[in-house]
Amino acid sequence: MEFLLALESTGVAAFLRSSRWLYPLINAGHILGIALLVGTILPLDLHRLGAWRGVPAEALERVLTQTALAGFGLAVVTGALLFTVSATDYASLDIFLAKIAVVVAGVVNALVASRRLRQGRPIAVPAAVSLCLWLTALGLGRFIGYQL
Template sequence: MIEQALVSIENLAFVSALRNSIFMYPLVNAGHILGVSLLVGGIVPLDLRLLGLWRKYPVMVFVDVLRISAAVGLALAVVCGALLFTTAAPDYATSPLFQAKIVLVLLGVLNALAVGRLMKLRDIRSFPMRAPMPVVLRVGGLVSLAVWISVLILGRLLGYF
């Protein structure tokens, strides 16, 4: 039943047009890459700051600016990624690489929400600049780095397997 639904999605007229277009598919793919770039480009500097780099800058400078670009990147990556998924839905849905990627994306989002909540609970705005981050925030940053780098690797591997 699920496979039938996936095949039906793959056979929709707009999905077929997307899959066969010499312009639209590459543009959607580029949108996905741009979204991932904004997401990871926003997350990695913040994670590195949580881990202790750039201590002369308040962590909230990173949070205030990079949280927005990461959120926009996530939204763009999800929308474009969903469109890419529809072009080969049954294949992607049964791929262990794709399944692992989606689980890690969810884990990354949950981790980001948890770290944001912890920052608010610990009143990170008043935290001394040069002081090391609390261990729980450093762990959150480390988990984030591992998760998002793994998502990137799995995404690239999907194109080859």
């Protein structure tokens, strides 16, 4: 709890709370990161499940994976900044903790899928799990705003 209170009292958190424009811009950046992440994960997983069989897999995997990673990075950085503003409030929400757990599970699943792909092993199960995890994270994140 002390760490969360210290986080809320940092200069960055205070500046975000007092800024008329920066907090909404960071929030918009978070939404953009999520859109890039989920917007590329969905077609990537659907392709892994058999959609768009005529599309070259290697090129599609590379482009979508790079875009998803960029979106994930943007979402993490902006999400961390948003978290600093009300760290104690967020950390007290079960739905926020569930979202973080689902995101971590999504990252672990992506690492498993990537390894299986490099080994030439089937990835339909990790792709289906990925769809479920990232859509769940998206829904949980949306519900957080209604809990504060």
